[in-house]
Every structure is written in structure tokens, then in C-alpha cells.
Amino acid sequence: MQHSSSPLSRRDIKMTMSKPVNNSGVERLEFLRSVHNRNLVSVPSPFKKSSYRKPSRRHKSSRQLFTDESKRINAVLQQQQQQEQQDGKPRPIPKVTHFNVNAPPSLRPCKKYCDITGLKGLYRSPVNNLRYCNSEVYRLVVKPMPPGVDQEYLKLRGDHFVLK
Amino acid sequence: MSRDNSLPPLRVRVLEDPPLRDQPEPFQDQSSYNPNVPIAIDFGSSKLRAGYVNDPNPSHIFPNRLTRYRDRKLAKTMTFIGNDTSLDQAVRVQAKSAFDGPLVTNWDYVEDTLEYTFNHLGVAANGGISNPLVINERLATIQSQRANWYQILFECFDVPGVTFGIDSLFGFYHNSGPNSTGLVIGCGNEDTNVIPVVDGKGVLTESKRINWGGNQATEYLTNLMSLKYPYFPTKLSPFQYKTMYEDYCYVSQSYDEELEKYLSLDNLETNNVVLEAPFTEVVQPQKTEEELRLQAEKRKESGKRLQEQAKQKRVERMIQKEEELQYYTQVREQLKDQPKKKVLSILQNSGFDDERDFKKYVYNLERSLKKSQSTELEDGEEDDQDTENKFELLNVPDEQLNEEQLKEKRKQKILKASQDARNKAKEEKERAAQIEEKKRLQDEQWRENDLTSWIKDKHQKLNKLISQRKERIKMRDEMKDRKSQMSQSRMKNLATLAEDSGRGGSKRTRQQATIDNDPNDTFGANDEDWMVYSDISQSPEALEELIEDQYKEIVALERVLLEFDPNFTEEDTLDAQYDWRNSVLHLFLRGPRPHDGESIHHQHQMHMNIERIRVPEVLFQPNMGGEDQAGIPELCETLLLRKFGSTQRQLSDVSTSMAQNVWITGGNAKLPGLRERIVKEFSEFLPSGSPFSIRKSQDPSLDAWRGMAKLAQNTEDFKHGYITKQEYLEYGPEYIKEHNLGNVHYFE
Numbered sequence: 001m002q003h004s005s006s007p008l009s010r011r012d013i014k015m016t017m018s019k020p021v022n023n024s025g026v027e028r029l030e031f032l033r034s035v036h037n038r039n040l041v042s043v044p045s046p047f048k049k050s051s052y053r054k055p056s057r058r059h060k061s062s063r064q065l066f067t068d069e070s071k072r073i074n075a076v077l078q079q080q081q082q083q084e085q086q087d088g089k090p091r092p093i094p095k096v097t098h099f100n101v102n103a104p105p106s107l108r109p110c111k112k113y114c115d116i117t118g119l120k121g122l123y124r125s126p127v128n129n130l131r132y133c134n135s136e137v138y139r140l141v142v143k144p145m146p147p148g149v150d151q152e153y154l155k156l157r158g159d160h161f162v163l164k
Numbered sequence: 165m166s167r168d169n170s171l172p173p174l175r176v177r178v179l180e181d182p183p184l185r186d187q188p189e190p191f192q193d194q195s196s197y198n199p200n201v202p203i204a205i206d207f208g209s210s211k212l213r214a215g216y217v218n219d220p221n222p223s224h225i226f227p228n229r230l231t232r233y234r235d236r237k238l239a240k241t242m243t244f245i246g247n248d249t250s251l252d253q254a255v256r257v258q259a260k261s262a263f264d265g266p267l268v269t270n271w272d273y274v275e276d277t278l279e280y281t282f283n284h285l286g287v288a289a290n291g292g293i294s295n296p297l298v299i300n301e302r303l304a305t306i307q308s309q310r311a312n313w314y315q316i317l318f319e320c321f322d323v324p325g326v327t328f329g330i331d332s333l334f335g336f337y338h339n340s341g342p343n344s345t346g347l348v349i350g351c352g353n354e355d356t357n358v359i360p361v362v363d364g365k366g367v368l369t370e371s372k373r374i375n376w377g378g379n380q381a382t383e384y385l386t387n388l389m390s391l392k393y394p395y396f397p398t399k400l401s402p403f404q405y406k407t408m409y410e411d412y413c414y415v416s417q418s419y420d421e422e423l424e425k426y427l428s429l430d431n432l433e434t435n436n437v438v439l440e441a442p443f444t445e446v447v448q449p450q451k452t453e454e455e456l457r458l459q460a461e462k463r464k465e466s467g468k469r470l471q472e473q474a475k476q477k478r479v480e481r482m483i484q485k486e487e488e489l490q491y492y493t494q495v496r497e498q499l500k501d502q503p504k505k506k507v508l509s510i511l512q513n514s515g516f517d518d519e520r521d522f523k524k525y526v527y528n529l530e531r532s533l534k535k536s537q538s539t540e541l542e543d544g545e546e547d548d549q550d551t552e553n554k555f556e557l558l559n560v561p562d563e564q565l566n567e568e569q570l571k572e573k574r575k576q577k578i579l580k581a582s583q584d585a586r587n588k589a590k591e592e593k594e595r596a597a598q599i600e601e602k603k604r605l606q607d608e609q610w611r612e613n614d615l616t617s618w619i620k621d622k623h624q625k626l627n628k629l630i631s632q633r634k635e636r637i638k639m640r641d642e643m644k645d646r647k648s649q650m651s652q653s654r655m656k657n658l659a660t661l662a663e664d665s666g667r668g669g670s671k672r673t674r675q676q677a678t679i680d681n682d683p684n685d686t687f688g689a690n691d692e693d694w695m696v697y698s699d700i701s702q703s704p705e706a707l708e709e710l711i712e713d714q715y716k717e718i719v720a721l722e723r724v725l726l727e728f729d730p731n732f733t734e735e736d737t738l739d740a741q742y743d744w745r746n747s748v749l750h751l752f753l754r755g756p757r758p759h760d761g762e763s764i765h766h767q768h769q770m771h772m773n774i775e776r777i778r779v780p781e782v783l784f785q786p787n788m789g790g791e792d793q794a795g796i797p798e799l800c801e802t803l804l805l806r807k808f809g810s811t812q813r814q815l816s817d818v819s820t821s822m823a824q825n826v827w828i829t830g831g832n833a834k835l836p837g838l839r840e841r842i843v844k845e846f847s848e849f850l851p852s853g854s855p856f857s858i859r860k861s862q863d864p865s866l867d868a869w870r871g872m873a874k875l876a877q878n879t880e881d882f883k884h885g886y887i888t889k890q891e892y893l894e895y896g897p898e899y900i901k902e903h904n905l906g907n908v909h910y911f912e
Contacts, residue, residue: 029235033235039243045279046290047321059270094910095368102373103369108794111787118749118778136748136749144640156388157386158389158792
């Protein structure tokens, strides 16, 4: 890598810093502080616009963001549809969105594997829907399985109950 | 088992956390800074790669993680980013990503990370960055993500312009050049893309995404392993699972075939990976032999003393009871001729309710005396020789003895009775032993005279025992299950019996019809009624004991058969049928060696076998991981055989050149065997004889960054997708500038 050959010198801070061998609490903290101080950027930051103020951001989860996106696309489609009725323009169709690049379900038959071991799962327990490969696995794992664990196994292949 | 000892021990790999770093992330020299060289940033969900585009490699590669660490003494929060998070254990475990799944959700983190990156790249800035930027996006990313990127780049860092593109296409651009036709399989951390490229332009309308990447695979492995070892003593960190995935998983060349033989002993010998979680061994202080001996002696002595004390006490109590009994027997004799009224008053004076109460008391006294006598007889078996001559007072009439001697005589009387009983029991035992011996001799004779019928008989017995054992085991299992028919009928019986005794109990006090004399109650008239009690007294624990006893019987019988029946070998015994070599579960959980549950090392060991191929297989069969999607080969097949004018039998020109230029890129493409497997799948679905070529670069995780750098150096191509600040201000955050490697408009 390039930087390893370049001379280690920057600003007025020594670069020969290294982690203390004896990792006692005080030394450790001192080391962390020194690393932190070295990374500190002066205020106001030279990298940012001088007029920039950090906005207060709302954190949304990925799931929320995807829902918002699908709402946005539907809203655009609806709006365009209304316009189409008014001036007869052809209706737009979604071209490339997050949702239509999703790979379609497989057309090949789904192979069955034992949920416990991963071997070929020729049998299925009628009680909890788990697939298993032989009578030993059934007798020792599937049958005496504590409640709830079966759902965790099913979850691995997306076949668990989802409460809505 | 002698065979086990001959096996060499398996190689054990210790699962360490990756070592902490001791050097902080270096800074690049500001003196060589050029404000016109574009900066390429591959902002991945797992790693960030950044550098000036005129360098061959990104100068900074670090995990895209950030820790806010509170310094309590100074009451300040320190921020650590990337490699600096692994300087310290406490800092590392708190590190978080700006991503939630595939999307950036924490833009504060992005802002800090970018500032940190520019700082380390040696950017000399004054109120903004003057270098053009190249940044990657996901395939068909959602609009809010791009809007946020625009905002942060233009409004915060004040960059002059930026080009966005899809990392898989950047990777293809790097490997294949600007205007080629081909297909790229991008194996990312959060998803896997299949994108066709025609004349250097990605055809996004035909691109597909599988929602499965390195991160999902690691999580899948984590879940599999924690379900496989639910009682594992330590909790492994995400880092450890990640190393497990990166180091030991590989793509199987033909999954179903390999699966079939995976748990065979031969295959496990080479492919079973033993991983041991680090633990601190607790060493018990060893006592010397002398100390142990002294301790044992001490314990023995105090035990003996206690026994003696208890015995003394018992004898005393017995004597007391005996005296009492004698007294009350006398009283009973006296009361016989008295009128009833007087009897009652006498009894009531001495604390009894009525005559019944008195009788009951005496009866109980007698019983308890008998009981204690019989226990005494069991205890004192060893000291009966010296008691022979202690009964001299028994033959002396009472009149000749004084008070003290009388007491002694009574004591002797009791001891005598108990000794007699003891002798009787001994005789009985001897007789039983004699019968047993006679039986044995008979059996031996039978064997010598007619071996075949003897063997036949023994086999019959053995089979009966084994089938009985099976039945009992089944019964025990059923009993443990609360919902089984057996436990339900047991509960029913218990309930009816409890109801009966409850009603009876309340009535007995009122001297009315009780359970004993209720004329309507016919329970017990039929002998089978009593079976209820044997039914309810059966508990899983009692059955367990029975099964254990029966097992001993079977083993004994087998031993005899092994000795005398030439056709009966070790392998026919019940134990041999439970050999761990034949147990799929044992091989799956414990590998090709016997398991020692006591060994602390064994307890901390995980065996990775089928998981090694099961986890990467999800890319080919996403159904296995719960994604209802087609796998990589199926997507490629559809693209090459059904699109761009091709048919099942005949590839079009575009598809032909596409098949000859397939590239696999992305960090997850480092999986061993991935390329070979895809080659195999292609040769299966392509019309026979069609040429194809599938390639992977040396380090597929760097492809995207190198592609960015290459693009930025090609001024003509770079211009196409370059969005200037002016354009952003004019067209707003929804603006997309289409170019060969970037995303396109959402609508047509």
C-alpha cells in the first residue's frame, strides 16, 4: 500500500505512537485519547462548508425506507395516470426500481433438505413441519424438541409462523 | 473400545478473536496533495475503500464501522472509525455500522466517516473539498438514499461534482474495459447481482438481485451453529463467526452428490473442521495421597461414631416402648372386669378420649415396636456372634431378679427375638442360593447335552427381553410427553381416585358411610380394579430403573451367548448397535471421533462439516435460506437463453459474446470453488459446444474501487455521469444522470 512507504510525519503530533504493551487502564485510556486527539479536526472543519450546520436527522430503518420508496413510486404512477386521463399522454411504466430488480421465484422444483443436519430430507414431521433425514434424527431431535425451537429451525428456510 | 485409541487425534483450530491492532490508521502526506485528482470512495456496507484515482490501489481500506466511546473522566465522547475501532477491545465491541441491512440509515456516521477519510487522505481543504468524487451505489437504489448523498456531498463537503455508479459495473469496467459486452455477477455483502452489459453499458432492465450476500451467509451460519450446539458454554462473537465463514466455507461442485457422502468417516477425516472456543481452564488443587487417606479415615471414624450413637438411642427407645407396652397390657387386663363407666373415667384421667382411642394407641405402640425390632435385626448382622452369651438372664424367673436386672432382662428379650429373626432370614437366603446353584447346574447340563436347543432357548429369552426393553423405552418416552394417551389416562385415574378419597375423608369423621363401608361403592369387587394403583404408581423414574435393570440382564445373557454360541459375535450385541460410527447425529455433532462429555476441551469444541457447503449453497438455491428467489445459475440461464434474441437452442450474437465474457466480482466472490461451480452450471445449461468464459480477478473485493479509478482517469467516460454542484442546485435531489455504469431513471 502506498502510505506505508511515505514518511510518517504530520502536523505537530508525533507518529511513533504505538499501543502500550502493558495494557493497564490508565495507559490504555491515555493511548485512546492520543489517537482521538490526532484524529480531531479543528472547528470549524476545513472539510466542510463554513455555512454548514448539522441538520437534525431522523433515523429510519431500512424497512421504513423501503416502504417510503414504494409509496413514492405508487404516488408518481397515480399522478401520471391522472395526467394521462387529462391530456392523453401514454402512461409511464416503472423501468428500474428497487422492487422490480428483485430476482423472481425459482421455477425449478425446490429440493428438500433435513432441517437439522442439512442432508437430504426425505421425511416431514406432521407435528411441526420439520424435515428430517432418518429415524435417529427424528427420535433424538425432532420428537423431543422443546416448543419454540422448531420455529427457529423453520425460520432458517423462511417457513415459520409470522404473527401479523 | 480399542479401535478408537488407534485413531490419531483430530486437528483442533482455536477460534480466536482477530488480534487488536497496535498502530492507528496512518495519515497521508499533505505536501503531495493535488486538488484536481478525483477521489474514489467505495462506501461498502462491510468495508470502505478510499484513495486518489491515480494510485493503483486504494490507500485506505477499513471496516465501515464507528464507535462513540465515552471518556468518563474528561466527560467527553471520543469517536473511533474504521481500523481505529480495533485498537481496543471495549471500543471494538461497541462499533456500529452506518448501514441497516443494505441501506445507509445513519447519515451522521456517514458524515463523520467521510470527514475522517478526507483527513487521512491528506486533503488540504479550506471550507470544502475541491476534488471531484466517485462513489458507488446499489443497483436500483431508492431515491431517498441518493438524495441524502447529494445533500451530504454538496451541502456539507461542498464538492465540485460527483459520479455515482453501481459497484458490480465498476468491477466489470475494471476487468473487461470500457466498451465490451459481457455479464457480471456481483457478490456483495448484502446482495448478489446479475447484470448484463452490452457495449460497455449495463442493461439494468434485465438485471436481477438476489437478497443474499456475505452478511446473510454469516448470519445463517451463526444460526445454524447455535441451533446445532444449543448448550455451548461460551458465546461466540460476530467476528468469530465471520472468520468461520471466510476460512472454512466453500462452494461444493455438485452439492447433492457431495452431501450424500459428507458424513462418511473417510470424508469427515479430511473435511471435518474442529473449532475450539478459547476458555480458561480451572485447575483443581490436587491433594496428596496422604491427605486423602487421612481424610477418608476421619470420615469413616466419625461415621462409625454416629452409627453407634444412633444405635444406642434406638435401643433405649425400644426399651422404653417395651416398658410402656407392658404397663398398658397390664392395665388392659385390669380393666377387663371393670364396669364401663369406670373404665372410661380411668382412661380419661390418663389422657385418652375413650376406649377406642386407648386400643388404637396400644396397637400403634405394638406395631412401632415390631418395626424397630426388625430394623435392629438388619443393622446388627455383623455383631451377632458375641451376643450369643448375653442372654443368661432370660432363663432366670422374674421373682429372683431385682429392678435393675429386670430391665436388663427385657432388653435381652428383645435382642433375642431380633436375632432369631435374623437367623431365619439368613437360612432363607442360603436356601435361595442353593436353588440358584441347582438351576445353574441344570442349565450347564442342558448346555452340555443339547447345545442347539439351549442356544435357541437363550436367543428366545434375549429377543423377548429386547422387545420388552423397546416397549418400556417407548412407554417411558410417552410418559414424559404430557399430551400422550398414557399420561392422560394416568391423570384421569389420579383424578378419580383423589375425588373418591376426598369425599370419603369428610364423611369418615361424621361416622357415616365411608369409602370402606359405602354399600354403593363396588370398587375392588373386581380384581382388575386394583390395577389402577399399579398404573398410577408408574413414573418415568421407576421405569428408568426397570430399564436399567433389564439392560444388565441383557448384557449378562449376551455374555453367555458370546461364550458358547459360535454364531453370536460382538457385533450382534445391543451395544454394538449404538456404535457412534453408525450414528448420523454423532458424526454430525462430534465428527469422526468418540465424544468425551467430561473433557472440557470437547465441551468447547464445535464441528463444522455439512455447514461448510450448506451455507454457500444458498447462492445457488436461495430457497434454503428462506429467500423465494432463483439462484445465480437460473438467473444467468434466463438471461443468456431467453433474452437478447436467444432461444434455448441457439444463442444470439449478443448472448454469445456475453457468455464469453463473464466476470465474478465483489468481496463474497472470494468463496473457494465459486467460479468452478458457476463454470459447471454454465456448461450444463448452455447449448453444447457454445464457447464461454468465466473469470474472477485476483482480489475481487478491490474490483469496484479499481473500476472507479479507471473510470475517473478516462476523462471522456467520466464526464458522462458527472453531476456538478451547479446541476444539483438546478435540478434538485431527484436528478439522475444516466451513464454506462450508473443507475437509470425509475420510469420510462
